[in-house]
Amino acid sequence: MPYLTTPADIRSLIAQLTTYPILWLDTEVADWQTPNPKLSLIQVLFNSDDRTGEFAYILDVLDRPDLIQNFVVEIMCNEAIEKVFHNAAYDLKFLGGDWAQNVTCTFKIVRRMSKRKLGISNRKLKTLAKELCHFTDIDIEEQTSDWGRRPLSQKQLHYARMDTVYLAHVHQYLLQLNSPKPAVLTPPDTVNKPTANPSSFSVTQVRVAFECARLFYLGHHFGGMTMFLPPGKVLGIGSAFHDLSNQFVKTARQDAQFANLFNSPVDQLKVEPIATQMQALFYDRVFFPYLQSVIQTEPSRAPALLQLWNGLKGLIRRWATLLVSNRQVCSAEEVIEKTFLVQELSVQHQFLLPNGTQQQIRGRFDSLVYDFANHRLCVVEYKTYQSLDQSAQLAQVALYSYMLRERIGVPIDSAVYTALPDWKELTFTWNELETTVHHLIPHKLQQMQQWLTWQQGQPNPPPPAAQAHLCDSCPQRQKCQTFFPDIPTNRSVYDSVSKPIAAPPSTVIQPPRQNPIQSTKSPSSVPEPAPSNESDRMGERLVETLQSFGIETAYQGAALAPAFIRVKLKPNPGVKVNSILRLSDDLRVQLGLTYPPLIAPQAGYVSVDLPRPDRQLATFDRYIPLQAQPATAPVQIAIGVDLEGQLVEADLSDPNTCHFLVGGTTGSGKSEFLRSLLLSLLVRHSPDYLKIGLVDPKRVTFPEFEQIPWLYTPVVKDSDRAIALMNELVAEMDRRYQQFEQAKCPDLATYNQHQAPMPRIVCIFDEYADFMAEKETRSALELNIKRLGAMARAAGIHLIIATQRPEAKVVTPLIRSNLPGRVALRTASEADSAIILGGRQIEAAYLLGKGDLLYQAGAHLLRLQSLFAPSMDDTLSQLIAPRSSS
Numbered sequence: 001m002p003y004l005t006t007p008a009d010i011r012s013l014i015a016q017l018t019t020y021p022i023l024w025l026d027t028e029v030a031d032w033q034t035p036n037p038k039l040s041l042i043q044v045l046f047n048s049d050d051r052t053g054e055f056a057y058i059l060d061v062l063d064r065p066d067l068i069q070n071f072v073v074e075i076m077c078n079e080a081i082e083k084v085f086h087n088a089a090y091d092l093k094f095l096g097g098d099w100a101q102n103v104t105c106t107f108k109i110v111r112r113m114s115k116r117k118l119g120i121s122n123r124k125l126k127t128l129a130k131e132l133c134h135f136t137d138i139d140i141e142e143q144t145s146d147w148g149r150r151p152l153s154q155k156q157l158h159y160a161r162m163d164t165v166y167l168a169h170v171h172q173y174l175l176q177l178n179s180p181k182p183a184v185l186t187p188p189d190t191v192n193k194p195t196a197n198p199s200s201f202s203v204t205q206v207r208v209a210f211e212c213a214r215l216f217y218l219g220h221h222f223g224g225m226t227m228f229l230p231p232g233k234v235l236g237i238g239s240a241f242h243d244l245s246n247q248f249v250k251t252a253r254q255d256a257q258f259a260n261l262f263n264s265p266v267d268q269l270k271v272e273p274i275a276t277q278m279q280a281l282f283y284d285r286v287f288f289p290y291l292q293s294v295i296q297t298e299p300s301r302a303p304a305l306l307q308l309w310n311g312l313k314g315l316i317r318r319w320a321t322l323l324v325s326n327r328q329v330c331s332a333e334e335v336i337e338k339t340f341l342v343q344e345l346s347v348q349h350q351f352l353l354p355n356g357t358q359q360q361i362r363g364r365f366d367s368l369v370y371d372f373a374n375h376r377l378c379v380v381e382y383k384t385y386q387s388l389d390q391s392a393q394l395a396q397v398a399l400y401s402y403m404l405r406e407r408i409g410v411p412i413d414s415a416v417y418t419a420l421p422d423w424k425e426l427t428f429t430w431n432e433l434e435t436t437v438h439h440l441i442p443h444k445l446q447q448m449q450q451w452l453t454w455q456q457g458q459p460n461p462p463p464p465a466a467q468a469h470l471c472d473s474c475p476q477r478q479k480c481q482t483f484f485p486d487i488p489t490n491r492s493v494y495d496s497v498s499k500p501i502a503a504p505p506s507t508v509i510q511p512p513r514q515n516p517i518q519s520t521k522s523p524s525s526v527p528e529p530a531p532s533n534e535s536d537r538m539g540e541r542l543v544e545t546l547q548s549f550g551i552e553t554a555y556q557g558a559a560l561a562p563a564f565i566r567v568k569l570k571p572n573p574g575v576k577v578n579s580i581l582r583l584s585d586d587l588r589v590q591l592g593l594t595y596p597p598l599i600a601p602q603a604g605y606v607s608v609d610l611p612r613p614d615r616q617l618a619t620f621d622r623y624i625p626l627q628a629q630p631a632t633a634p635v636q637i638a639i640g641v642d643l644e645g646q647l648v649e650a651d652l653s654d655p656n657t658c659h660f661l662v663g664g665t666t667g668s669g670k671s672e673f674l675r676s677l678l679l680s681l682l683v684r685h686s687p688d689y690l691k692i693g694l695v696d697p698k699r700v701t702f703p704e705f706e707q708i709p710w711l712y713t714p715v716v717k718d719s720d721r722a723i724a725l726m727n728e729l730v731a732e733m734d735r736r737y738q739q740f741e742q743a744k745c746p747d748l749a750t751y752n753q754h755q756a757p758m759p760r761i762v763c764i765f766d767e768y769a770d771f772m773a774e775k776e777t778r779s780a781l782e783l784n785i786k787r788l789g790a791m792a793r794a795a796g797i798h799l800i801i802a803t804q805r806p807e808a809k810v811v812t813p814l815i816r817s818n819l820p821g822r823v824a825l826r827t828a829s830e831a832d833s834a835i836i837l838g839g840r841q842i843e844a845a846y847l848l849g850k851g852d853l854l855y856q857a858g859a860h861l862l863r864l865q866s867l868f869a870p871s872m873d874d875t876l877s878q879l880i881a882p883r884s885s886s
């Protein structure tokens with residue numbers, strides 16, 4: 001419901017409205033009880049199917065005679081446009097009087113008809129809407145509102161727009177009653193005679209239909225709220241996020257101070273300071289005055305608005321990033337204009353349905369921006385809350401992109417920006433969206449048409465929400481339960497809903513249990529509970545989604561890992577595994593996943609890993625007890641917990657896992673992984689038999705370990721000391737080999753059985769890339785890593801090299817070939833994943849972060865959840881205390 005307040009926006013809308021053949025109109029008047037009433041608002045609707053006011057525009061023309069004049073000239077005097085009012089004589093007093101052409105008055109139409117025959121109690125618009133068109137929840141409170149005061153409340157705006165909605169429906173009803181062929185036309189008495197093939201659906205209706213067919217049905221026939229209310233919803237925000245986001249763009253365009261922020265040379269522009277300054281400017285210019293006015297009129301809304309401010313700051317930071325990037329190719333004066341192309345653009349498209357009929361969709365999206373670096377347009381939707389059903393949200397933005405693309409012929413990405421509970425952006429590229437629209441939307445539109453023809457008492461009603469939890473937040477729950485009482489409440493919600501999904505990149509993830517060559521299971525491992533009904537529901541939904549892409553599979557059960565659910569699917573005979581693998585991006589879009597799910601062929605089935613809504617921690621204490629082991633015990637490091645709830649460890653004496661390369665982007669859980677790995681060594685091996693070297697250039701990964709008695713040398717933080725440490729390790733290796741030779745032992749394990757044990761040395765080298773920038777450091781480190789990698793295992797010296805940026809120039813082939821064990825946490829790109837895991841294994845780019853990892857054990861790739869040690873300090877003090885007191 002756009003509420004237009006600036007002259008430019010109002011004039012631009014008036015120009016757009018001249019292309020419509022019919023408009024439903026209403027006005028609100030200020031000081032109407034005085035001798036000098038003045039026009040306050042003009043409300044306009046151009047889509048008669050709208051039951052919620054989504055397509056209604058409100059033009060604020062208070063004290064703007066120039067704009068009223070413009071409206072009169074362009075619209076009221078335009079004979080080509082039919083203007084429908086309920087009480088035209090009154091509205092025309094303010095809108096052109098006798099100059100107005102082609103005006104229809106519904107009050108006059110009703111006056112010609114008998115009240116008894118119509119079954120109405122009076123001829124007021126709201127009565128007609130209620131008694132003829134079955135609208136409920138009609139607000140009459142605001143009828144006597146003060147329309148001269150500003151700002152207007154959300155309630156007032158809702159009231160104003162709904163009058164045009166009632167008007168359009170009443171008008172359509174009367175037209176059909178008076179039609180010469182009433183039997184063919186369907187009156188909007190939709191409870192008993194539902195409308196089939198409505199002339200147009202809105203994009204929002206399509207989204208609602210994806211979320212819940214019943215809510216779509218109820219909303220279409222009876223009106224009322226169709227937005228699921230997120231739990232913990234902050235009250236008092238209304239459309240403020242949307243309005244303020246639009247206002248930001250307008251202000252940035254008009255106020256030269258915003259453009260001035262981009263005056264510095266391009267290479268000196270920094271996102272953070274620009275974001276901060278834009279936030280401050282917007283706060284002063286718009287947000288603070290708005291807040292002040294709210295505090296004066298509705299103080300109870302202020303806390304909610306302050307919470308919203310955090311979301312707005314996130315949005316402004318996002319815009320700062322885009323503007324700084326675009327500034328590479330635009331001047332400071334142009335960059336804002338060329339980035340924010342359009343606000344509030346209406347689009348429509350005629351879709352061809354599988355049954356050969358057509359269906360029109362109309363909608364209006366919030367903003368269109370241009371990203372010069374990627375040469376891409378992007379449709380942006382502002383939403384106050386994160387959607388409870390992201391796949392439906394995606395269907396909505398995909399539709400906008402698709403319809404606009406049909407109009408202008410270039411690929412268009414989409415983004416949804418939400419303010420609460422925290423700022424969040426979801427972006428989708430055109431490639432990800434295109435298939436969604438092609439495959440799913442026509443099918444869904446056909447279903448929507450069929451659902452609307454259903455009548456009470458008939459079999460096959462519209463199905464309930466695909467995600468059962470949505471019912472808890474449904475705004476029409478009660479009405480739904482009384483209207484669809486025939487459906488047992490415990491029936492599978494997937495019985496007849498075809499919800500779309502998408503699929504993963506090609507991958508070779510092997511069954512997790514098959515290769516214990518290097519991996520051993522801890523006897524203390526804790527099995528996860530059996531898959532729940534929720535897993536089965538997710539599995540069934542996946543099957544249905546694949547079905548909507550024409551891919552038939554059978555659900556064969558699911559396994560629960562701490563972070564994800566592995567759904568097992570058996571492709572039907574004739575269905576190629578590749579056809580499922582190829583749907584990775586579509587599954588991401590349809591299931592609303594942050595990343596495409598990992599899909600892999602397994603022995604006898606295809607596995608699809610979906611993130612668990614109730615993700616679990618794999619806490620360190622639960623899997624590894626404090627238990628000292630003898631000097632000769634194998635030295636194992638904890639890698640993570642597998643699908644069967646068992647701890648997978650790697651034996652450092654094994655040639656395949658004696659040295660490790662670990663990669664993971666920020667937030668992947670790399671630091672926690674290294675810390676729990678280290679702790680798994682300390683809890684089992686005394687400092688007499690184990691020494692630890694730590695390299696921590698960022699000084700944030702190992703602060704708790706600075707004083708531990710296991711340290712081979714103090715924690716290393718700079719490149720000179722790192723080179724020195726590696727030199728020392730090489731020298732130690734050489735020394736050990738000499739000792740082995742004298743003792744005639746081939747390796748440390750044999751040596752320790754016969755001689756006073758030598759400790760194993762494990763060197764954990766974090767942020768290795770930080771040292772690779774300088775050529776000399778790089779050569780020195782590389783050379784030593786090569787020597788240690790090739791020979792140190794037998795000498796009981798092991799390297800664990802970790803990096804956030806596993807780029808080819810950092811992790812050179814020389815290093816890779818000497819570090820056989822690989823762990824990839826979530827990587828920043830597919831290329832980074834391939835560098836860590838080797839070959840074409842790009843899957844780590846789609847992991848969930850926070851310790852979700854891929855462990856390459858020989859030829860097998862295991863997906864594990866790394867251990868999390870929240871009470872690291874306690875564990876360390878327990879380990880150290882007995883030693884220091886003894």
Ligand SMILES: Nc1ncnc2c1ncn2[C@@H]1O[C@H](COP(=O)(O)OP(=O)(O)OP(=O)(O)O)[C@@H](O)[C@H]1O
Pocket residue numbers: 617618664665666667668669670671672673804849850851852865866867868
């Ligand atoms: N195994 C895990 N289980 C649960 N949460 C985890 C796990 N590992 C990490 N996390 C959480 O993920 C977040 C990022 O973890 P961590 O700091 O280890 O990431 P990182 O890859 O080192 O990134 P950065 O370099 O930004 O610190 C933290 O909030 C951490 O608590």
